[in-house]
Structures are given as structure tokens and as C-alpha cells.
Amino acid sequence: MDGNAAFRRAMHIVSPIFLSYYLLPEQLGGGITRTSVTLLFLGTAACIEIARIALGIRLFGMRPYEGQRISAYAQGALGLALAIFLFGDLLGTRAPYLVVPVFLGMAWIDPLAALARRRSWPRSGVVAAYFVLFLATEYAMLGMRAWSWQFLFAVLATGSAMIVEGPKHRQLDDDLLMLVVPLAVLTAVVLIFQPPMLP
Secondary structure (H helix, E strand, C coil): CCHHHHHHHHHHHHHHHHHHHHHCCCEEECCEEHHHHHHHHHHHHHHHHHHHHHHCCCCCCCCHHHCCCCCHHHHHHHHHHHHHHHHHHHHHHHHHHHHHHHHHHHHHHHHHHHHHHHCCCCHHHHHHHHHHHHHHHHHHHHCCCCHHHHHHHHHHHHHHHHHHHCCCCCCCCHHHHHHHHHHHHHHHHHHHHCCCCCC
8 A cells, every 4th residue: 555545544434533523522622613713714615725736745645636626625624514514403412423423434434345346355344334334323422222224324324324425426426415415315315304302
């Protein structure tokens, strides 16, 4: 594995640090809110990405084909912004119970899937890993509430994430798709059926 690939894997593995957003109080003191800090971070990342494209700079860890398109880093940040703000608005207090397991799936299963492809491991192992990670995360957060709903959510998230993880799209990266697509599916189910498992 070259240095760029190793750096990308490392970024994936440590990216759940951004989920600490849910652990912070809304008011951080001095008139500063967690929302404003998050928007500052995302805005800075967007400015760096715009400058990178305009100046033709290739950041460490980027793949060669990302030169004149929005990088996987920026698409991952966009996915996080949509998860926190768009899906957060739609789901309210229920958002962390879906965003956290979906984000962990993108962060940890996506690099596992790349490794599995490189080593010709069966795809079923990657699918099972996503399913188990999602279900275990929900169990850690919610306990045994409405187990059938948790199982259904794990099936829906796994299916939708694995569909978008494999194919390579010219402009869209799976760092974005593995967040947005499962969250869209799960949000639709929550809004339509109002499952009792979520507080």
C-alpha cells in the first residue's frame, strides 16, 4: 500500500472524531455555539477545496482522477454537513441514532471494502461487517428497544450503503453516497412509520 492510500485509510479510521458534535453542548460559552463552530469548520474546508481546484493543487492522499473534481475529502465533509444539518432537521432528537451508525459504516467499512477488493475477499464479508457494525452501534446507543425495528434499519442501511459503495461514479464519491443514501432511506422510513425505537 502506498503512502497516499495509507493516508486515505487513516483519515477514514479517525473520521468518527467528528461525531463528537453530538457530545458537545449547543452553547460552548462566550456566545459560541457548536453549530457555529461546525459551520466554520465546514466553510473552511469548502474554501480550501475551491482554492485547491482553482490552483490545480493535489493534496496528499488524493487519487489522480480527483484533480478537477470535488475531492473525496470535501465530499465526505459535505456528507457530514448533510447528516448533521439536513437529516438532523428532519429527524430532530432522533438524528444521532441514525447518523452515528451510518457514519461509522462509511468511515470503517468503506476502507475494508477496498481492502477486500484488492485481496479478492468475498463481498459477503464486507456486507456482514457493515450489518454487524450498524446493529452493534444501535444496540450500544438504544439497548434492546424494538429489536425488530433495529434489525430492519440495519438491513436497509446495509443494503443501500453496499449498493452505492461498489460502483465508481465520475463526479460522486462513495464517502458522500454512503452517508446520504442510507440516511435518506432511513429518514423516509422514520417519517412515514414513526417507529417506537427512537426517543
